[in-house]
Amino acid sequence: MGPSLARRARLPGTAVRSAAVSAATSPETPPETSLVPPDDAVAPVRHPEAPAPGTPLGAHYDHCFGCGQALPHGLHLQAHAGEGVSVTAEFTVKPQHQGAPGLAHGGVLTSALDETLGSLNWLMHSIAVTGRLETDFLLPVPVDTVLHLDARCTAVHGRKIYSDAVGRIGGPKGPIAVRAKAVFIEVKVEHFIDNGRKEEIEAAMEDPDQVRRARAFEVNP
Numbered sequence: 297m298g299p300s301l302a303r304r305a306r307l308p309g310t311a312v313r314s315a316a317v318s319a320a321t322s323p324e325t326p327p328e329t330s331l332v333p334p335d336d337a338v339a340p341v342r343h344p345e346a347p348a349p350g351t352p353l354g355a356h357y358d359h360c361f362g363c364g365q366a367l368p369h370g371l372h373l374q375a376h377a378g379e380g381v382s383v384t385a386e387f388t389v390k391p392q393h394q395g396a397p398g399l400a401h402g403g404v405l406t407s408a409l410d411e412t413l414g415s416l417n418w419l420m421h422s423i424a425v426t427g428r429l430e431t432d433f434l435l436p437v438p439v440d441t442v443l444h445l446d447a448r449c450t451a452v453h454g455r456k457i458y459s460d461a462v463g464r465i466g467g468p469k470g471p472i473a474v475r476a477k478a479v480f481i482e483v484k485v486e487h488f489i490d491n492g493r494k495e496e497i498e499a500a501m502e503d504p505d506q507v508r509r510a511r512a513f514e515v516n517p
């Protein structure tokens with residue numbers, strides 16, 4: 297048997313090379329927003345009608361890849377309200393989530409973090425989309441593993457919502473396998489109506505519960 301890929305001698309000319317990277321930005325590439333809240337950011341406020349700690353949050357949209365139940369290949373992530381502006385969630389890695397043999401794909405793990413972080417916004421009755429999300433992958437996550445996610449909102453600045461999350465394996469107190477920091481940007485319902493594909497938007501607008509919930513969240517006390 298030949299040496300493993302990791303131990304195989306590097307072929308001539310295959311060393312990783314790096315090129316100078318320009319930090320310049322243009323109107324098409326606005327500067328990155330820092331994941332650290334500015335000094336005048338304020339503490340997040342839990343909405344008075346947010347579900348009690350321990351309550352399952354349910355899916356915000358049945359066809360959501362993260363939390364929807366209608367997609368057989370989705371993550372089927374189940375989030376629960378926590379104390380303050382925090383949530384916990386669980387996601388079981390399935391064979392359809394593999395990257396390397398028997399291991400979760402990193403993008404799928406990032407999706408689980410994104411979904412968990414996104415569900416924090418519901419506790420503030422805020423509709424928001426991910427603006428920036430940065431993930432650290434600390435341990436490989438095998439298929440069949442339950443990822444125990446824990447997320448909290450740390451600060452709010454204007455429409456920007458800052459939050460972070462960790463995902464543990466081997467139990468809710470197990471080692472951290474993944475962690476992320478994110479900035480979500482608050483939007484109006486029109487963000488979805490104006491940008492979503494027509495057939496899905498029309499179907500969503502025919503669902504009175506979906507529209508009522510989204511519109512109610514636009515009027516914060």
Ligand SMILES: CCCCCCCCCCCCCCCC(=O)SCCNC(=O)CCNC(=O)[C@H](O)C(C)(C)COP(=O)(O)OP(=O)(O)OC[C@H]1O[C@@H](n2cnc3c(N)ncnc32)[C@H](O)[C@@H]1OP(=O)(O)O
Nearest residue numbers: 329356410411414425426427428454479481488500501510
């Ligand atoms: C009937 C229908 C029912 C609908 C029912 C709804 C269901 C509820 C679904 C929820 C769904 C969640 C699902 C999971 C979470 C996703 O995965 S969301 C999907 C992934 N994310 C996206 O698609 C977002 C794509 N980006 C955009 O649409 C736009 O760039 C944004 C984010 C809306 C911002 O655009 P904008 O409103 O023009 O923002 P702008 O005024 O330029 O900036 C506002 C502030 O945000 C900052 N900012 C802007 N963009 C960014 C960025 N990318 N990164 C960091 N900071 C940024 C700016 O610097 C600015 O900061 P300040 O100057 O105020 O300090």
